[in-house]
Amino acid sequence: RLAHMPPRMQRVVTSITKHDWFKDYETINGVGDALDNIADRIRFANQFTGAAEDIKRHYNQLDAAFLAFFPELIAHVKEFNTERT
Template sequence: MNYLAHAYLSFNDQSLTVGNMIADYVKGKHWQEYAPGIQQGIQLHRAIDSFTDTHPVTLAARDYFQPSCGRYSAVFIDIVYDHFLATDTTIFTDQTLATFSQQTYATIARHHGILPPVFQQVFHYMRQHDWLYNYRLMDGIYKSFSGIVHRAKYLEAQTDAPFGVLEKHYEQLAAHYRTFFPELVAYVKTYPH
């Protein structure tokens, strides 16, 4: 899952939200340097990633991206899942997603001083370009895909390749999300924290 899902799956707990959002930027045992609630968010993020990455539905969804994106297919699926979450009318409307996004940015901003330096830079762009809300829009997904293609060291695909996969298999990928996401929510709700 990508940023929107990690924020959503913190269920409005501020410490969990911060930990969940910074987890990829906290290496080794440095997670132990944070307050207990943020530590729990970091651990929750890792549990969510593990559950997602090994789930049979996610593995099937990755197959669509595998030919053109290779090992980066997992990264593209994380963004695709965030798109379907952002457009999931059982969870968000246009207005509630906009509000949720701003509340999440405000929560992170209140903890700016403890954010890992690299995440501080990422957060600046995230908030400035409203990434969380823009997962709702195909243009936002295109920009996210472009960023990955631009930064990826071993990805030879052009931005149009993964975006083309999304467009071609949109309904199948949406069905994968609808099967997978409720199981992830149920898992997180039973996860100890």
């Protein structure tokens, strides 16, 4: 669907696939690097830099919250897709 995207989004999506960004998100350090990069680009004050340390410190709580949330997300997507067909 690249042709349907605005030019800037086309460049981002092309970079995502070419450089396999999602592979970097397999590790906490990879997610931390991504958040550090976002922090550098955001035009307002933020505290994203160093977020990997927060993730490591609160990993068990974040993991539990995600595991509770994910089945709800799957159910919602299934319901959304059913309504669209």
